[in-house]
Amino acid sequence: MPFTTRRRPATTTTTTARPYRRSIFARRQPRVVHHHQQRKPTLKDKVTGALTRLKGSLTGRPGVKVSPV
Structure with a gap:
């Protein structure tokens, strides 16, 4: 191998999914x-x-915050 070429070390790359x-x-x-x-x-x-919900929080009415089912 000529002295002008240099070998690179073998590296492994791992990828995480x-x-x-x-x-x-x-x-x-x-x-x-x-x-x-x-x-x-x-x-x-x-x-x-x-x-x-924000309106119920600001006015202090917890019944407004509860979402109807």
């Missing part, structure tokens, strides 16, 4: 509901619920 992260806007698989039909909550539903 990262868990799959889903965006909040990604569609999920439909839930299996056997007793009654439920609709999937939209982003509007989530924002409305968060604002309602």
